[in-house]
Amino acid sequence: MQKFDLIISVAGWEERFSAGVCQDLNRVSATSILLYVFEDYMQLTQESRSKVGTVASSMNVEYREINVTRDAVELWKAIQTSLDNSLEDKSVLLNISTMPREVMWWICFRLEHLRCGISYVYYKPISYASDWLTRDTEQPRLLYQLSGVSSLGRPTCLLLLTGFDSDRAEQIIEYYEPELIILGSQIGTQFANDARNILQNSVLLKKARKVETFQLDAISEDRGFSAMERAILQARPEYNIIGASLGPKVSALALYQLQRKYPEIALTYAPSRQFNNNYSLGIGDLLEGTILSK
Amino acid sequence: MNNHANPFEYEQATTFAPSFVRDVFIEDHNFTRFIQSNRNVFLLGERGSGKSMTLLYNSIAVQALKSETEKTQATFDYLGIYVPCNTTLFHKKEHELVSNTELAGIISEHFMVIGIAFAIAKGVGSILKDIDKVDNDRLHEELVYVLGADLLPNMPLMQALEAYLQRQSRLSQEHLNALQLDEFRRQAFTFTSLVHPLLTSIARLPSLAKPHFLILLDDAHDLNVYQMSALNSWIGYRDRSLFSFKVAVADSVKYQYRTASGGSILEGHDFLTIDLERPFQSANSDFGKLAKDLVERRLSKINVDVSAEDFFPASNEFQSSIERCKLAAQKEADSRYPDPQDQKKRRDYVYKYSRVKYFRERDPKANLPPYSGFETLAHVSTGVIRNLLRPCYWMYDAVYSTLSEDDRKHPMKSIPSDVQSKVIRAQSEQLWKWIQSSLASTIDNCSLEDARRIHRLLDNLANLFRERLLRANSEPRALAFSISAMTEDLSSNIMPLLDIARRAQLLYFRSGPAKDDGRRETYYIPNRMLWPIRGLDVVGQHARVSIQAREIWAAAANNTAFPFTEMDNVQGDLFDAEV
Numbered sequence: 001m002q003k004f005d006l007i008i009s010v011a012g013w014e015e016r017f018s019a020g021v022c023q024d025l026n027r028v029s030a031t032s033i034l035l036y037v038f039e040d041y042m043q044l045t046q047e048s049r050s051k052v053g054t055v056a057s058s059m060n061v062e063y064r065e066i067n068v069t070r071d072a073v074e075l076w077k078a079i080q081t082s083l084d085n086s087l088e089d090k091s092v093l094l095n096i097s098t099m100p101r102e103v104m105w106w107i108c109f110r111l112e113h114l115r116c117g118i119s120y121v122y123y124k125p126i127s128y129a130s131d132w133l134t135r136d137t138e139q140p141r142l143l144y145q146l147s148g149v150s151s152l153g154r155p156t157c158l159l160l161l162t163g164f165d166s167d168r169a170e171q172i173i174e175y176y177e178p179e180l181i182i183l184g185s186q187i188g189t190q191f192a193n194d195a196r197n198i199l200q201n202s203v204l205l206k207k208a209r210k211v212e213t214f215q216l217d218a219i220s221e222d223r224g225f226s227a228m229e230r231a232i233l234q235a236r237p238e239y240n241i242i243g244a245s246l247g248p249k250v251s252a253l254a255l256y257q258l259q260r261k262y263p264e265i266a267l268t269y270a271p272s273r274q275f276n277n278n279y280s281l282g283i284g285d286l287l288e289g290t291i292l293s294k
Numbered sequence: 295m296n297n298h299a300n301p302f303e304y305e306q307a308t309t310f311a312p313s314f315v316r317d318v319f320i321e322d323h324n325f326t327r328f329i330q331s332n333r334n335v336f337l338l339g340e341r342g343s344g345k346s347m348t349l350l351y352n353s354i355a356v357q358a359l360k361s362e363t364e365k366t367q368a369t370f371d372y373l374g375i376y377v378p379c380n381t382t383l384f385h386k387k388e389h390e391l392v393s394n395t396e397l398a399g400i401i402s403e404h405f406m407v408i409g410i411a412f413a414i415a416k417g418v419g420s421i422l423k424d425i426d427k428v429d430n431d432r433l434h435e436e437l438v439y440v441l442g443a444d445l446l447p448n449m450p451l452m453q454a455l456e457a458y459l460q461r462q463s464r465l466s467q468e469h470l471n472a473l474q475l476d477e478f479r480r481q482a483f484t485f486t487s488l489v490h491p492l493l494t495s496i497a498r499l500p501s502l503a504k505p506h507f508l509i510l511l512d513d514a515h516d517l518n519v520y521q522m523s524a525l526n527s528w529i530g531y532r533d534r535s536l537f538s539f540k541v542a543v544a545d546s547v548k549y550q551y552r553t554a555s556g557g558s559i560l561e562g563h564d565f566l567t568i569d570l571e572r573p574f575q576s577a578n579s580d581f582g583k584l585a586k587d588l589v590e591r592r593l594s595k596i597n598v599d600v601s602a603e604d605f606f607p608a609s610n611e612f613q614s615s616i617e618r619c620k621l622a623a624q625k626e627a628d629s630r631y632p633d634p635q636d637q638k639k640r641r642d643y644v645y646k647y648s649r650v651k652y653f654r655e656r657d658p659k660a661n662l663p664p665y666s667g668f669e670t671l672a673h674v675s676t677g678v679i680r681n682l683l684r685p686c687y688w689m690y691d692a693v694y695s696t697l698s699e700d701d702r703k704h705p706m707k708s709i710p711s712d713v714q715s716k717v718i719r720a721q722s723e724q725l726w727k728w729i730q731s732s733l734a735s736t737i738d739n740c741s742l743e744d745a746r747r748i749h750r751l752l753d754n755l756a757n758l759f760r761e762r763l764l765r766a767n768s769e770p771r772a773l774a775f776s777i778s779a780m781t782e783d784l785s786s787n788i789m790p791l792l793d794i795a796r797r798a799q800l801l802y803f804r805s806g807p808a809k810d811d812g813r814r815e816t817y818y819i820p821n822r823m824l825w826p827i828r829g830l831d832v833v834g835q836h837a838r839v840s841i842q843a844r845e846i847w848a849a850a851a852n853n854t855a856f857p858f859t860e861m862d863n864v865q866g867d868l869f870d871a872e873v
Contacts, residue, residue, distance in 0.1 A: 152412040152459060167731075167735035240383075263471075
């Protein structure tokens with residue numbers, strides 16, 4: 001049984017959160033578990049947190065919750081202070097199923113600074129909501145400490161991993177007005193990906209003068225890293241690249257790794273203020289891997 | 295979309311080559327005299343209103359190219375330094391992590407001034423190619439001394455300065471990303487430590503003869519509050535002999551006019567404002583003339599030498615129907631105002647009711663009217679250049695895609711009216727669909743309920759305007775509204791909605807004279823691309839319907855239809871003027 005000093009997740013109301021974390025507690029050996037709890041969804045996540053707490057307690061796993069708000073500065077500070085130096089050189093498992101990308105990237109960055117080993121697990125849902133997933137999106141912003149190293153005078157290139165939400169993609173494009181868009185889409189047919197991707201790309205393709213497309217496989221061992229790396233090869237010397245992930249969650253980890261390898265790349269995120277209560281249903285297969293070995 | 299040179303390209307001006315900007319920009323002499331001057335100027339206008347083109351046109355790169363083409367000697371009395379603010383460097387947010395506001399201000403100013411200095415080096419570098427060696431060496435020595443910059447000796451001076459700034463920029467970003475704030479602070483630049491001495495040194499070059507630098511800041515709404523207040527402080531400088539700022543702002547509501555010292559800069563005293571959105575679109579209006587020049591200039595780029603009206607002809611059926619209605623209106627006017635003295639009244643009546651008759655006499659079950667002709671295109675743009683170019687682009691594309699390889703070798707002579715109508719209707723329909731499906735997720739801080747409310751409000755406005763077009767005697771083609779009887783409570787509900795609609799370019803805010811003498815009021819013009827699919831006349835009148843605030847809110851919140859009464863409040867400004 002794999003051993004971890006800490007499991008980290010963000011409390012969600014979807015079934016895959018509580019079922020997933022409980023499954024983790026059973027299949028790995030963990031000393032403690034830390035949940036970030038968004039205050040706005042405290043009530044909505046009450047039941048699932050309680051389930052996780054009960055299972056953790058029955059297995060003598062230390063259970064801790066950190067309340068956080070959506071305010072970017074407060075959120076960043078909460079991550080810095082909750083992941084303190086006592087975690088140096090520890091091994092950590094991230095359950096990213098319901099973890100916003102911004103939180104995931106800041107946690108990875110902090111844990112990397114503490115020289116932790118980082119593994120991840122992601123539980124797919126059985127299905128997603130058929131209409132909308134998120135609404136009321138805030139203005140996109142570059143992430144603190146992951147905002148890249150820009151070269152003066154270069155135009156902007158947006159490396160955009162597309163997913164189901166073409167409106168969010170459109171918002172990011174409108175905001176940064178990139179000269180070049182490199183659109184990455186997931187290959188495969190899960191959740192009717194092909195049809196949705198085609199629909200989306202037809203809208204997005206009209207938004208910039210230069211558009212390049214590529215496909216990646218988030219389910220592959222490198223989570224699409226090498227496909228992304230190839231896709232930006234030509235653009236790197238000429239553009240300031242902003243990376244945005246609206247595609248499969250695990251590909252956001254690969255995007256993080258790309259930023260770490262090429263620190264000139266900036267990561268951006270546009271938080272949503274409204275989520276569909278039926279965002280996803282059920283718990284499906286898990287994807288797991290390692291981001292940083294100890 | 296086809297990969298050919300569509301003359302109506304409308305995407306970001308910043309991606310255009312200087313030669314394209316030179317060729318297609320229509321110089322407005324009213325604006326140019328303010329831009330090519332020592333005054334500080336704010337250019338206001340929503341996205342697509344021509345701000346970037348105006349700034350780019352006045353940049354060194356385009357002006358030098360223009361002189362070259364016109365075979366005139368460039369004088370360079372005014373040197374335009376184009377500084378884009380929608381860049382990754384300006385979007386950095388790490389200053390928010392710093393609780394010390396003074397340091398947050400230093401971080402913000404540093405990235406702004408390093409961007410300006412780089413643009414100066416880039417712009418000036420292009421005109422210093424043939425600089426005298428003695429002058430070059432003197433400037434090199436001065437910059438090394440004044441800026442403390444270790445400039446590389448074996449490359450052109452301005453390139454060496456670019457390299458230096460790149461290095462400093464990279465180091466400072468690395469320090470900031472790692473939150474090594476002491477290191478950052480040691481290397482931070484300010485306007486007075488970098489830009490001012492740089493401009494002073496360059497201005498001393500004998501070959502430039504004391505130029506005035508126009509710092510052309512584009513997309514200044516993307517600046518953070520510290521950068522805005524720093525910029526405002528520089529704008530407040532009394533001495534404007536060396537430099538002035540021309541600042542383009544899309545979101546004028548977001549821009550704050552406070553200075554770093556807590557004061558404010560004042561319009562008229564510290565700066566002038568130019569509004570690039572035009573309230574009138576008729577053929578004789580400034581925008582009407584600009585639109586015609588712009589389309590014809592673009593056509594000349596593809597060697598098409600026809601007028602805008604000939605390239606975008608109105609449908610024959612529509613034209614003959616309008617003529618018929620005009621004759622009928624003339625008869626009515628003659629019998630209504632038989633006195634020979636009433637010539638103006640008769641003319642006004644014909645003008646006002648010819649088009650109205652056309653819409654009123656159409657069979658209610660008939661298809662939508664044909665929307666075609668250059669006049670329609672100018673009006674449907676609501677006075678925003680990009681709104682004019684967008685349908686032109688897709689019309690051109692629609693025709694081009696049907697041409698054979700052989701036909702593509704010859705310039706296109708016109709866009710058939712049915713193609714124009716099809717594109718306009720499709721874009722109108724698309725806009726309504728976009729409000730329903732995408733407004734909430736595309737526009738920042740717009741909830742699903744906000745989007746629903748905006749849809750209901752616009753839908754009810756469409757019904758009201760349609761009702762007025764078909765039944766009202768007074769100003770039946772009014773397509774604008776003002777809000778009366780506003781209370782604090784209603785304002786807190788309504789104004790955020792209107793602001794979202796403004797940011798989504800569904801609604802344009804204008805200022806005009808109120809009924810009370812001397813007072814001005816804000817009035818609102820919905821994007822006219824909304825109206826074709828609702829069968830409205832996009833050629834409006836310069837009149838606005840006054841709607842009570844509680845009715846606006848009832849329409850938005852509860853989908854309550856606006857009451858229509860024959861004698862409702864309508865204000866016409868310039869009697870019978872088209873807008």
